[in-house]
Amino acid sequence: MKTLLAYTAICFLINNTSFAQVKIDAADSIHKEVNQEYIERYKENRELSYTSPFGEIGAPAKFIIEGRLTTTYLIIASKHLPVSLALIPDFTVKVLNERSAGVRTSSFRLGAAAYVRLNNDAEHYKYAELSFTHHSNGQDGNALNPDGTINTYNGNFNTNYITALYRFGHFQNQDPQHTAYSSFNHRVGVEIHKGFSYEPILKNDYGFTRILYSFSFRRYNLYKENGRSWKKLKNRENDDQKVLEKELIRVNADLSYAVNPMAEYKFGSAKKRLNAEVSFNYSMPFMQNAFLMASAGYYGEDPYNIYYTNQYSYIRLGISSGFIKNKIRSLQYLK
Secondary structure, X not given: OHHHHHHHHHHHHHHHHHHHHHHHHHHHHHHHHHHHHHHHHXXXXXXXXXXXXXXOEOOOOOEEEEEEEEOOEEEEOOOOOOEEEEEEEEEEEEEEXXXXXXXXXXXXXXXXXXXXXXXXXXXXXEEEEEEEEEEEOOOOEOOEOOOOOEOOOXXXXXXXXXXXXXXXXXXXXXXXXXXXXXXXXXXXXXEEOOOOOEOHHHOOOOOOEEEEXXXXXXXXXXXXXXXXXXXXXXXXXXXXXXXXXXXXXXXXXXXXXXXXXXXXXXXXXXXXXXXXXXXXXXXXXXXXXXXXXXXXXXXXXXXXXXXXXOOEEEEEEEEEEOOOOEEEEEOOOOO
């Protein structure tokens, strides 16, 4: 009898241990899959690069062309970790419409960011982002001219700041056959410059603390191969069917408002403190990793380094690019 009881106890322990191990392995597998999906979210939510002939139409200066080049180097992005680390270069250049076609002072931003996953649902994602960025224009002349005006020819501009963000969003299927779907993406946070080194002339006249909000609507279509081209998928044929998953439309809206004290501007002085932009990006069927871009906005504080005192409304037209969905997949994967 004792032997039988001992045998029963051993079998019970083995079965329960095996069951517990299966549960652990299943949970680990789920976490790895979610971590991998979140890495895609980090990349897709990054700012777009763009090239714009004539630059910002409406700006005080006239430009031949304007370009922004930014990307994300994910230094640590493991499926085993809920945290990722990235290096983010972000460079903007505006070529002046003059005989020498000068650039004068480019905007150089170089930063590092940490991303922390906050839930296990990549379709209804939530994550935190913390970054540190250095911003300068590569010039070392005096920031002020002898007459007291801002030196936009070769005047020094530099500042450093941290950005703390909460990002969340969800994906929504707009038809039962899943031949097209949309995503809604939000960014809320704060940008803080005080506490770090900066060009002294910025004191009392610059947005050192900004409240940030962004919204992005994205539309994705599925296409099937049609000879030498792709045709929009009307219905499912079989789960093994190969389709092109393509981001067709991206509409971005960005707002920021400076809330720190300024010598000549009260808290409600939106003309100085508000920056806002809406952009529409459309990818033609034959395009890959590119959009046609049209943007409109207002700068109460021009973010182009030493030109920070400029205030103007603008329109920007051109081509944009970034981490855009454009992959061939099976319908089984997209279920």
